[in-house]
Amino acid sequence: xxxxxxxxxxxxxxxxxxxxxxxxxxxxxxxxxxxxxxxxxxxxxxxxxxxxxxxxxxxxxxxxxxxxxxxxxxxxxxxxxxxxxxxxxxxxxxxxxxxxxxxxxxxxxxxxxxxxxxxxxxxxxxxxxxxxxxxxxxxxxxxxxxxxxxxxxxxxxxxxxxxxxxxxxxxxxxxxxxxxxxxxxxxxxxxxxxxxxxxxxxxxxxxxxxxxxxxxxxxxxxxxxxxxxxxxxxxxxxxxxxxxxxxxxxxxxxxxxxxxxxxxxxxxxxxxxxxxxxxxxxxxxxxxxxxxxxxxxxxxxxxxxxxxxxxxxxxxxxxxxxxxx
Amino acid sequence: xxxxxxxxxxxxxxxxxxxxxxxxxxxxxxxxxxxxxxxxxxxxxxxxxxxxxxxxxxxxxxxxxxxxxxxxxxxxxxxxxxxxxxxxxxxxxxxxxxxxxxxxxxxxxxxxxxxxxxxxxxxxxxxxxxxxxxxxxxxxxxxxxxxxxxxxxxxxxxxxxxxxxxxxxxxxxxxxxxxxxxxxxxxxxxxxxxxxxxxxxxxxxxxxxxxxxxxxxxxxxxxxxxxxxxxxxxxxxxxxxxxxxxxxxxxxxxxxxxxxxxxxxxxxxxxxxxxxxxxxxxxxxxxxxxxxxxxxxxxxxxxxxxxxxxxxxxxxxxxxxxxxxxxxxxxxxxxxxxxxxxxxxxxxxxxxxxxxxxxxxxxxxxxxxxxxxxxxxxxxxxxxxxxxxxxxxxx
Numbered sequence: 116x117x118x119x120x121x122x123x124x125x126x127x128x129x130x131x132x133x134x135x136x137x138x139x140x141x142x143x144x145x146x147x148x149x150x151x152x153x154x155x156x157x158x159x160x161x162x163x164x165x166x167x168x169x170x171x172x173x174x175x176x177x178x179x180x181x182x183x184x185x186x187x188x189x190x191x192x193x194x195x196x197x198x199x200x201x202x203x204x205x206x207x208x209x210x211x212x213x214x215x216x217x218x219x220x221x222x223x224x225x226x227x228x229x230x231x232x233x234x235x236x237x238x239x240x241x242x243x244x245x246x247x248x249x250x251x252x253x254x255x256x257x258x259x260x261x262x263x264x265x266x267x268x269x270x271x272x273x274x275x276x277x278x279x280x281x282x283x284x285x286x287x288x289x290x291x292x293x294x295x296x297x298x299x300x301x302x303x304x305x306x307x308x309x310x311x312x313x314x315x316x317x318x319x320x321x322x323x324x325x326x327x328x329x330x331x332x333x334x335x336x337x338x339x340x341x342x343x344x345x346x347x348x349x350x351x352x353x354x355x356x357x358x359x360x361x362x363x364x365x366x367x368x369x370x371x372x373x374x375x376x377x378x379x380x381x382x383x384x385x386x387x388x389x390x391x392x393x394x395x396x397x398x399x400x401x402x403x404x405x406x407x408x409x410x411x412x413x414x415x416x417x418x419x420x421x422x423x424x425x426x427x428x429x430x431x432x433x434x435x436x437x438x439x440x
Numbered sequence: 441x442x443x444x445x446x447x448x449x450x451x452x453x454x455x456x457x458x459x460x461x462x463x464x465x466x467x468x469x470x471x472x473x474x475x476x477x478x479x480x481x482x483x484x485x486x487x488x489x490x491x492x493x494x495x496x497x498x499x500x501x502x503x504x505x506x507x508x509x510x511x512x513x514x515x516x517x518x519x520x521x522x523x524x525x526x527x528x529x530x531x532x533x534x535x536x537x538x539x540x541x542x543x544x545x546x547x548x549x550x551x552x553x554x555x556x557x558x559x560x561x562x563x564x565x566x567x568x569x570x571x572x573x574x575x576x577x578x579x580x581x582x583x584x585x586x587x588x589x590x591x592x593x594x595x596x597x598x599x600x601x602x603x604x605x606x607x608x609x610x611x612x613x614x615x616x617x618x619x620x621x622x623x624x625x626x627x628x629x630x631x632x633x634x635x636x637x638x639x640x641x642x643x644x645x646x647x648x649x650x651x652x653x654x655x656x657x658x659x660x661x662x663x664x665x666x667x668x669x670x671x672x673x674x675x676x677x678x679x680x681x682x683x684x685x686x687x688x689x690x691x692x693x694x695x696x697x698x699x700x701x702x703x704x705x706x707x708x709x710x711x712x713x714x715x716x717x718x719x720x721x722x723x724x725x726x727x728x729x730x731x732x733x734x735x736x737x738x739x740x741x742x743x744x745x746x747x748x749x750x751x752x753x754x755x756x757x758x759x760x761x762x763x764x765x766x767x768x769x770x771x772x773x774x775x776x777x778x779x780x781x782x783x784x785x786x787x788x789x790x791x792x793x794x795x796x797x798x799x800x801x802x803x804x805x806x807x808x809x810x811x812x813x814x815x816x817x818x819x820x821x822x823x824x825x826x827x828x829x830x831x832x833x834x835x
Contacts, residue, residue: 205632219580
């Protein structure tokens with residue numbers, strides 16, 4: 116049963132289904148109730164499920180995550196919304212020192228099924244602290260799972276899978292893709308939450324991306340096709356764990372890899388992928404793994420973000436450099 | 441049978457009328473608003489709001505709890521000095537605060553401790569050896585919190601107050617007749633998480649008791665460096681009641697905490713209890729309190745010792761005899777021996793435990809690293825077949 120819907124609507128429908136399927140699922144966050152969230156991802160849920168299930172919280176991020184931990188210990192499955200990427204840091208301590216470690220500290224006796232939804236990334240002309248990509252900071256932490264959908268179908272399915280997961284999942288939503296529409300088969304069986312997929316097959320260069328950059332890479336592949344170049348696009352979907360097998364298989368076919376993300380390149384997800392793929396595919400690589408991403412600078416004011424964010428040209432430039440070896 | 445307050449001069453049964461709060465304050469430590477039922481001299485007094493009526497058996501039980509907890513603590517310090525534990529956070533001096541509050545909880549209540557609540561753990565029937573695993577370095581917690589409704593020790597200051605609040609929100613959602621108690625110290629009262637926990641608990645009317653053991657020192661920082669008002673008064677700003685109790689008076693702590701838990705259980709929301717007490721020892725075994733506090737201060741608090749004052753009362757009232765004390769001594773020795781041997785025989789975790797329980801649902805990344813490390817270890821070909829299981833038995 117396929118429907119066309121925007122990413123935001125797919126997330127909303129996903130939350131609705133999770134609330135319907137499991138009475139232990141709770142939605143928590145600032146403005147998630149009557150307003151339906153600043154991006155309206157929780158629109159209508161407060162009305163239909165009540166304030167006992169869709170909980171408007173005080174304006175305190177550490178409190179939101181800390182109490183969600185307590186609710187999870189009591190047997191609930193809280194889905195927490197952090198309003199914007201840059202606001203997750205007051206909760207970072209609770210996520211890193213508590214949420215990520217409790218299962219291990221209790222020798223596996225307790226589970227922490229908490230999902231933290233974070234609208235992330237730039238491209239919407241926002242003010243400071245509203246456009247950042249802090250995913251590597253979370254992927255670096257053992258005990259957390261980190262995922263990011265790039266399209267409506269994944270938004271719908273991956274969020275439900277994250278909620279069903281017994282581990283804490285940091286769910287990064289590409290906010291500038293909220294309004295992109297796509298096909299969602301609500302009756303299909305979803306794939307593995309942590310498996311990468313080939314979004315576009317190709318033979319010359321592999322582009323690995325996730326979240327908001329998958330669309331840019333698909334556009335780059337289309338543009339390159341006009342020049343007779345065949346780019347393969349891998350949508351990672353999951354950043355912790357990362358499905359290195361799928362990237363490896365792709366790179367063995369193409370011999371070249373360019374990793375693309377919005378986050379600063381320095382110490383970013385691309386560094387991890389480049390290192391692992393260099394190790395796994397040393398004799399198959401025709402060129403060093405290249406990275407395209409943000410700079411080692413604060414996310415710039417909105418008037419400069421188009422220069423900062425990797426676009427078609429920067430991705431194709433990296434492809435040119437990879438092919439020049 | 442009641443043994444109520446004969447030493448205080450035959451106060452009325454309900455504890456009304458005779459000893460006012462002001463009178464208690466005058467007679468007690470000089471701290472305003474301090475609830476006290478047993479003076480440092482071991483005299484039973486009454487309080488308008490917090491009456492308690494305990495049987496001789498219950499009184500002897502509180503004494504036993506405090507003595508055994510102190511002995512356990514002393515043994516742990518010794519074990520640390522002997523190199524058997526990497527660190528120890530002593531509760532010396534805080535036995536009444538912990539035993540009184542712990543004994544006020546019911547089995548279906550839930551406790552969120554810091555890393556010093558050895559006495560509270562005792563009241564929850566947590567095996568004392570479980571508490572030592574993290575200090576010996578064989579685990580980071582190591583017990584099932586749901587077995588005794590006693591959460592893992594929390595080292596990051598104040599974090600657990602939010603977990604307790606969330607848990608209490610869940611208790612309220614479930615319509616359960618239970619309460620939650622969150623322990624923290626005076627230093628933690630400066631943490632944002634504690635303020636956020638107060639906010640959430642108040643807003644959601646969560647059945648949680650915030651139990652602050654004000655032991656006067658956050659490592660070397662005195663309480664004056666944490667707060668310009670008495671800590672219990674902070675509750676008012678969040679919209680729930682706060683009370684300060686003599687934390688070295690096990691009867692008062694029991695009475696006040698019981699009332700606070702009843703308050704929470706009956707749907708009236710959170711309450712803050714400040715147990716005014718003193719850390720007689722160092723913050724942990726790595727600390728040196730002689731650098732920052734005066735001997736006179738410790739001596740002054742030693743005269744308010746929680747165990748000595750209860751013993752005075754028990755003897756005055758003829759509630760315990762020599763046979764009882766001899767029995768407790770023997771029990772203490774047995775406990776110390778069990779702890780000492782238990783620690784020395786505590787198995788080190790198997791090497792591959794590093795990779796266990798990182799995730800509940802597993803992770804390909806952990807699987808890959810586990811396999812690589814196992815292959816690396818096997819490459820030594822030492823004939824050691826114990827990789828992945830318990831290696832050695834320590835010393």
